[in-house]
Amino acid sequence: MSTLVVHESMWCNTRAVAEAVAEGLRERVGDVEVLDVARAPSPLPHGVDLLVAGGPTHAFSMSRASTRRDAVTKGAEPGHEARGLREWLDALPSHDRLAVATFDTRVAKVRRFPGSAAKAAAKEVRRHHLGRLVDVESFWVDDMAGPLLEGELDRARAWGASLAEHLAPH
Numbered sequence: 001m002s003t004l005v006v007h008e009s010m011w012c013n014t015r016a017v018a019e020a021v022a023e024g025l026r027e028r029v030g031d032v033e034v035l036d037v038a039r040a041p042s043p044l045p046h047g048v049d050l051l052v053a054g055g056p057t058h059a060f061s062m063s064r065a066s067t068r069r070d071a072v073t074k075g076a077e078p079g080h081e082a083r084g085l086r087e088w089l090d091a092l093p094s095h096d097r098l099a100v101a102t103f104d105t106r107v108a109k110v111r112r113f114p115g116s117a118a119k120a121a122a123k124e125v126r127r128h129h130l131g132r133l134v135d136v137e138s139f140w141v142d143d144m145a146g147p148l149l150e151g152e153l154d155r156a157r158a159w160g161a162s163l164a165e166h167l168a169p170h
């Protein structure tokens with residue numbers, strides 16, 4: 001029984017949220033691994049029963065190679081352009097015993113726009129029967145490169161702890 005937290009991140013904000021979510025989960029469950037999507041396995045290793053997947057919201061959705069390249073032209077570190085959450089989820093085989101939660105980071109001042117990477121990832125989870133969707137959450141950054149708004153890492157830790165409830169007893 002284990003949990004995998006997979007993140008995509010251009011400026012490390014989503015990565016920081018992923019680490020905080022994992023901290024929260026570890027308060028409740030033992031085996032929690034955090035991986036960059038570039039190194040995330042497909043299919044998932046045997047024994048993973050909770051997947052938490054998060055990425056930055058790009059153009060109201062999950063990123064694409066073109067938006068990741070755009071982020072690099074706007075100052076993000078290069079090296080993350082090849083594979084994002086969208087491509088990784090797209091290649092994952094369907095799974096009947098996995099619980100899945102999705103999250104994203106978004107810019108707080110445009111929060112009136114409805115689209116988000118977490119919602120798009122959730123749609124992908126349902127469409128491809130990747131597992132049982134248990135929660136979808138957004139965390140807020142101040143601007144494109146961050147930083148995360150005050151309190152968001154605490155909220156991410158609490159959200160992570162709450163996800164442990166969805167682990168199926170074996």
Ligand SMILES: Cc1cc2nc3c(=O)[nH]c(=O)nc-3n(C[C@H](O)[C@H](O)[C@H](O)COP(=O)(O)O)c2cc1C
Binds near residue numbers: 008014056068110144
């Ligand atoms: C090409 C591009 C498109 C973006 N589109 C959106 C958007 O539609 N909505 C939004 O709230 N933020 C948008 N953002 C801001 C990102 O959400 C922000 O850069 C991200 O949350 C930072 O997280 P990271 O450091 O993990 O990459 C966009 C950023 C880029 C680079």
